[in-house]
Amino acid sequence: MESLLSLAFDNLSSFDGSKIKKGLRQVEGLLAQICLAGQCSPKKQGENQQQPPRRMLADLSPDPAFREFFKLQEGFEWNVAQRLLTTLDWLVVRGGDGSYDMLIVNALDLIQGVLLLHPPSRVLFQRSVHMNLLLDLLEPINSPAIQCATIITLVVALLDMPQNIRVFEALDGLLTVTSLFKSRETGREVKFRLTEFLYFYLTPETPNIPKPDRTSVIAGPELIPGSPGKSKLLASGGRQRSKSESGNTLSVDAKKQHLDRYLPGVVDELLKDLDTYKPFGGILS
Template structure:
């Protein structure tokens, strides 16, 4: 897997469009092989075979790997994923600086944005955003990268009016993934006038209708009450230490801890202090947008995300 990541990173660091596209497809092929089941139940997918299949699935023009993986398998559920050797190896590699995919994709995104806007470059930006979403979901600790000002600013820059509607919509989804269960990222978003950026885009007459719909969804999401960032699961001897840093839902797939597991999920004081309620976020948002009360009322009455709003 390190060999494939090294090859993909070399391509991602290039300023040549076709090489960047190939690197993106290599990463996509690897993630697809990790997340999809082999159609033959009796065959066990190992980290080595996953890496080989992903590498072979990336043709010279950067295409084919992900489509072939999708056609050859079905999605794994969370319990299957947690038992998969390839996923475990991938998760461990993401804990280190050298092999962190999200970090490399953010760097690629930065270089693509510096090249300006054209059709082919926009497609590469969209691909990079999609992969960032996937990597953050597979390795939630990587979300901490977006607590850094320069990384959060990349996403805010992609929401500027000169970007095409497809990029703006994909950026909003990436922003949601980066903020879920990560209040410190939300505070970074607010500190960089993210609310002003989002509401200005919403109020602009030039903003496409599909983007405005995504913006409304984002505002509903933003107003949801927060929980502290990525709680630790109770320690279990059967689970590698690095995997015990995963969020409760993912870590739970590796097996529940004993009666003391709950007491081990303690919130740090600084973490608790950065958590805002719906009312507090309503006050912040109302500085930039009128009728926020209507959004909160809808959120409480309809519970669009399936959770209660206090």
């Protein structure tokens, strides 16, 4: 797997758009291979005319390829999210004319996938440089496709990470989101995604607390034997980290007050919708 990642990283580090595109495809292929490992063969799938069942993150835990991937993500050298963020930054700086828009969207989609496969990588967004990168992509100068992909990426980056939400707030993320939401120039699809984000923001915060059940990969990277540095630290200091995260959460009422400054009169309606329709299926409540 190191050799596959090395090839992809070499292309992602290139100054050639075609090589970057190839690198993104290589990362996508690797993630797809991990997610689809153990699924029925194409022949059987064609015979049954059925899509393979969805697999949850915990379902991937026994798969050797996934465990190897997860273990590699614990080190800086092979962390895919970090490489994708570096590539994304390069594309944003040099893509002012729209020539790299599709590559930017592809990079954002892959960042979403990596953060879902390796939740500990979300800690990268406690750094203001990475959070600011997402906020910059929400500026009106960017295309609706980029804005929509960014909003989804932002939700994934903040999910179960109260510290990340506090960084988002400290960098005036609420002002950025609500200004785009109120703008008459913002299209319907982007406003729909922004509404979803506001629903998400107003849901109760749940810190990502490691579970004692060592059979579930969702409990954290300490489940992967032999993981270097960071995993061992998390394994030994899980309780302290959990207390810190719990102390950094805000109540729904506190977040409502923050949001009311930018969207007066709207937040109560959003909370009513959350209570009545449960747009996230109750998963986040």
